[in-house]
Amino acid sequence: MDKLPDPEVSVTADDVAAAAGVSRWTVARAFKKDASISPKSRDRVLTAARRLGYAPDLLAASLASDRSNLVALITNDFNNPHKLVLLERLTRILSSHGWATLLIHMSDSDDASAALLAASQRRVDAAVLIGTRFDDSVLDTALGARRVKKLVVFARYSQNPNTLTIACDDILAMGRIADHLVEGGYRRPAFLAGPDTQSAKLHRKSAFIDHWRSRTGGDVATVHAEAYDFGAAIEAVSLLFTGAMDNRPDVLVCENDILAIGAMDALRYRLGLKVPEDVAVTGFDDIPLSLSPAYRLTTYRQPITQMAEALFEVLEGKREGDVLLPGQFIPRDTA
Amino acid sequence: MDKLPDPEVSVTADDVAAAAGVSRWTVARAFKKDASISPKSRDRVLTAARRLGYAPDLLAASLASDRSNLVALITNDFNNPHKLVLLERLTRILSSHGWATLLIHMSDSDDASAALLAASQRRVDAAVLIGTRFDDSVLDTALGARRVKKLVVFARYSQNPNTLTIACDDILAMGRIADHLVEGGYRRPAFLAGPDTQSAKLHRKSAFIDHWRSRTGGDVATVHAEAYDFGAAIEAVSLLFTGAMDNRPDVLVCENDILAIGAMDALRYRLGLKVPEDVAVTGFDDIPLSLSPAYRLTTYRQPITQMAEALFEVLEGKREGDVLLPGQFIPRDTA
DNA sequence: TTGTAAGCGTTATCAC
DNA sequence: GTGATAACGCTTACAA
Numbered sequence: 001m002d003k004l005p006d007p008e009v010s011v012t013a014d015d016v017a018a019a020a021g022v023s024r025w026t027v028a029r030a031f032k033k034d035a036s037i038s039p040k041s042r043d044r045v046l047t048a049a050r051r052l053g054y055a056p057d058l059l060a061a062s063l064a065s066d067r068s069n070l071v072a073l074i075t076n077d078f079n080n081p082h083k084l085v086l087l088e089r090l091t092r093i094l095s096s097h098g099w100a101t102l103l104i105h106m107s108d109s110d111d112a113s114a115a116l117l118a119a120s121q122r123r124v125d126a127a128v129l130i131g132t133r134f135d136d137s138v139l140d141t142a143l144g145a146r147r148v149k150k151l152v153v154f155a156r157y158s159q160n161p162n163t164l165t166i167a168c169d170d171i172l173a174m175g176r177i178a179d180h181l182v183e184g185g186y187r188r189p190a191f192l193a194g195p196d197t198q199s200a201k202l203h204r205k206s207a208f209i210d211h212w213r214s215r216t217g218g219d220v221a222t223v224h225a226e227a228y229d230f231g232a233a234i235e236a237v238s239l240l241f242t243g244a245m246d247n248r249p250d251v252l253v254c255e256n257d258i259l260a261i262g263a264m265d266a267l268r269y270r271l272g273l274k275v276p277e278d279v280a281v282t283g284f285d286d287i288p289l290s291l292s293p294a295y296r297l298t299t300y301r302q303p304i305t306q307m308a309e310a311l312f313e314v315l316e317g318k319r320e321g322d323v324l325l326p327g328q329f330i331p332r333d334t335a
Numbered sequence: 336m337d338k339l340p341d342p343e344v345s346v347t348a349d350d351v352a353a354a355a356g357v358s359r360w361t362v363a364r365a366f367k368k369d370a371s372i373s374p375k376s377r378d379r380v381l382t383a384a385r386r387l388g389y390a391p392d393l394l395a396a397s398l399a400s401d402r403s404n405l406v407a408l409i410t411n412d413f414n415n416p417h418k419l420v421l422l423e424r425l426t427r428i429l430s431s432h433g434w435a436t437l438l439i440h441m442s443d444s445d446d447a448s449a450a451l452l453a454a455s456q457r458r459v460d461a462a463v464l465i466g467t468r469f470d471d472s473v474l475d476t477a478l479g480a481r482r483v484k485k486l487v488v489f490a491r492y493s494q495n496p497n498t499l500t501i502a503c504d505d506i507l508a509m510g511r512i513a514d515h516l517v518e519g520g521y522r523r524p525a526f527l528a529g530p531d532t533q534s535a536k537l538h539r540k541s542a543f544i545d546h547w548r549s550r551t552g553g554d555v556a557t558v559h560a561e562a563y564d565f566g567a568a569i570e571a572v573s574l575l576f577t578g579a580m581d582n583r584p585d586v587l588v589c590e591n592d593i594l595a596i597g598a599m600d601a602l603r604y605r606l607g608l609k610v611p612e613d614v615a616v617t618g619f620d621d622i623p624l625s626l627s628p629a630y631r632l633t634t635y636r637q638p639i640t641q642m643a644e645a646l647f648e649v650l651e652g653k654r655e656g657d658v659l660l661p662g663q664f665i666p667r668d669t670a
Numbered sequence: 671t672t673g674t675a676a677g678c679g680t681t682a683t684c685a686c
Numbered sequence: 687g688t689g690a691t692a693a694c695g696c697t698t699a700c701a702a
Contacts, residue, residue: 012695023673028697036671055482058456059403060695063394063678070457073438078423079623081416088413091440100457103408103438105426121393122405122435147390230627261627269628288414292565292596293604294629347679358689363681371687395679398694402681 011054020048031056058100062123069099071315072119072148075130076106079229080258082285086130086155086304093308099315106131112139120147126315128152132194132228132256139163152314155302157203165322166310168302174207174253176329177282177300181251182215184335186280190221190249192236192259194228204255204284221249225259233262238270250279251335257283257290260297264334280335296333303327346389355383366391393435397458404434406650407454407483410465411441414564415593417620421465421490421639428643434650441466447474455482461650463487467529467563467591474498487649490637492538500657501645503637509542509588511664512617512635516586517550519670521615525556525584527571527594529563539590539619556584560594568597573605585614586670592618592625595632599669615670631668638662 013027020027022041029035030045048054062068073090077083091101102122106115112129119127127148129139139153139160152164181189189212193205209220223240225232233254241248252267254260260283267273267281275281283290286301303325313319348362355362357376364370365380383389397403408425412418426436437457441450447464454462462483464474474488474495487499516524524547528540544555558575560567568589576583587602589595595618602608602616610616618625621636638660648654 010695014695024696025673026671029672038671041671053482055452055456057458057695059394059398059458060678061697063392063398063680064695064697066678066697068394078419081419084413084416084419087422087438088440091438092442095440095453100453101438103422103426103436105423105430107427117390118430118435121390123392123394147388229623234628265628288564289624293569293600345679349679359680360689361687364688373687376687392679395694396681398696399679399681401694 010057011052013054013056016045016049016052016054019052020044028056066123068123068125070102070122070124071099072102072104072115072122072124072127073130074104074106074112074115074119074127077131077228078105079227080132080256080285081287081289082256082258083130085285085287089304089308090128090130090154090311093305094312094315097312097316099312116148124148126150126152128154128311129156129158130154132156136160150314152311154311155304155307164314165324166307166314167324168300168307168327169324170203171207171211172326173284173300173329174204175211177253178208178211178215180298180329180331181253181280181282181335182212184280186251186335187216187218188221188247188249189218189251189253190223190240192223192225192233192252192254192263194225194255194259196224208253220253225262228256228258230258230262230265233259234266234270237263237266241267241271241273248279252279252281254281254283257285257287257297257299259283260299260334261289261295264295264297276334282335286330290330290332298332298335299330301328301330345392346387348389348391350387351380351384351389354387355379363391401458403458403460405437405457405459406434407437407439407450407457407459407462408465409439409441409447409450409454409462411443412466412563413440414562415467415591416622416624417591417593418465420620420622424639424643425463425465425489425646428640429647429650432647432651434647451483451486459483461485461487463489463646464491464493465489467491485649487646489646490639490642499649499655500659501642501649502659503635503642503662504659505538506542506546507661508619508635508664509539510546512588513543513546513550515633515664515666516588516615516617516670517547519615521586521670522551522553523556523582523584524553524586524588525558525575527558527560527568527587527589527598529560529590529594531559543588555588560597563591563593565593565597565600568594569601569605572598572601576602576606576608583614587614587616589616589618592620592622592632592634594618595634595669596624596630599630599632611669617670621665625665625667633667633670634665636663636665 013024016027017024027045029037030042104115154166158165191205212220223236225236252263260281264275264281283297283299286299290297290299306325310323348359351362352359362380364372365377439450489501493500526540547555558571560571587598595616599610599616602614608614618632618634621634625632625634641660645658
């Protein structure tokens, strides 16, 4: 009768080796994909392993090999539902390739050093910054405490040379949105952005403004919400429209969907305006809510799956340099 | 001149020991909270450590001590924005207590074994299941592959005796909601639940029905959405109301906010009904969107912070047994 | 193709 | 209060 795996006793490669009558090294080889091992040995090892309930200890492996197949996902923006989409895609795709993910919360107040220290103490192979709410000075401190082998900025831009950016091509994206608006006959756009800190994150804003200017020669009004959530967007938009009702914008171009949804709420429930009849709105991200009949938001979808795959390639060292991928314009009813 | 920390070379406790003129063990002691070490030695060690840029390697520590201070957060329900709130709170609170979190995606199709195996291979001290979409058979397979020291079910109920539940007290909660509705004069409630699988997750449904019956003697209609997202809720509610318009429900009690929001969208945009004038709606969770002027949803907030703190105590072995905590009723405009 | 020996950076045990 | 020594479970040489 087969012995059942005993949960109390941890079974190691040595146990399997003894059971299969081979060396510990051969056991390790049997679990490697492309190892020089005879099919017979491998089979014997795997059978024994299954019977004993053995699974390699990745912690010990990491320590010995100095490679953990572990990434830290560091983020600070838990208000935006888009984060959930990013986390879902990243964990799913990375784990399908054998990578585990450490989720690290970076509070707004303190800098990234603490997060990176935590990551490095767990010996991650790379740290991935996912977020919109930190500016580039954060990266400098992070890199000062350079304890992490690779630092990737995901779904956001970074000019920092020691950092690798994987993102959606914002210039292309905002150009596409601007084109759509020009062709739709809109003439007085306003851009609703997040907090106005000195950083590269306002890429979308400048990309839109540049493109709009070159196509129409016209100017673009600008508002900053105090945070990336719809509450802040409601305040910002209310303020904007109560100010100058005589020559009000005919379209609100928003840095992301959550701001766009706040903008729509403000227009409808605070200002009594209709979307898109009175004012049109565009977003960015295509969060699930954008599809809801209450919003039906015209937006732009980031190529998250491809971005996640690109991250995987970067982690494996199969790819170098920044990655900028084109997304997809999603026209719905709000513009 | 002080040498700057060299990122290329990893500095170990031995280096610090040499620099401080003590043994490696003393270095370790200096980093322990309540270790028997003289203040002088500790100070000398910490100074040397700071100068060399030393931080203990938690991987090696885990291997040696058989304690990783690492938890696996396993989830499969990335459609519900409430997950983001849970993740935020858990990572923040756990990390403030020195615990790191592994985020593991459990795909709907396969069982929990893969996720638990992944967790155990990283030697987590506990696995925490966060989700609504698995039924109890999943727990059985998970426990069959019993590789993880502790298995906690968070923000959901489990009857499994090998599992520890930390959740909001649903009976109390649904009782509170039912009371509010009875007092509000509602008479024909319908309950909108998620997918109808055989499991304990329909706790809220039965809790509401029981309470409603005992207070009014009346029955409660029931609908099941095919998934926990607002698209599925829209379909389910549309179907329910096109069926029997003669004696339609006057209030829709929803298992959570995301279903409630879908229900409201269906009522307003598909059926042309007004909330709460024609049909009232209640939710559960108090996700950020519930506060939006488009919804202003009457709902019930789970005590997430306390639940997270309870999890911490369970992890540290300071607490045993299931934890059921009371939440807070949040009356807004929809009921 | 397979086995042997020496690490990886910490903690645990037990002396001093 | 402090230090030596043996684990922890694996991988990386290198030798057979």
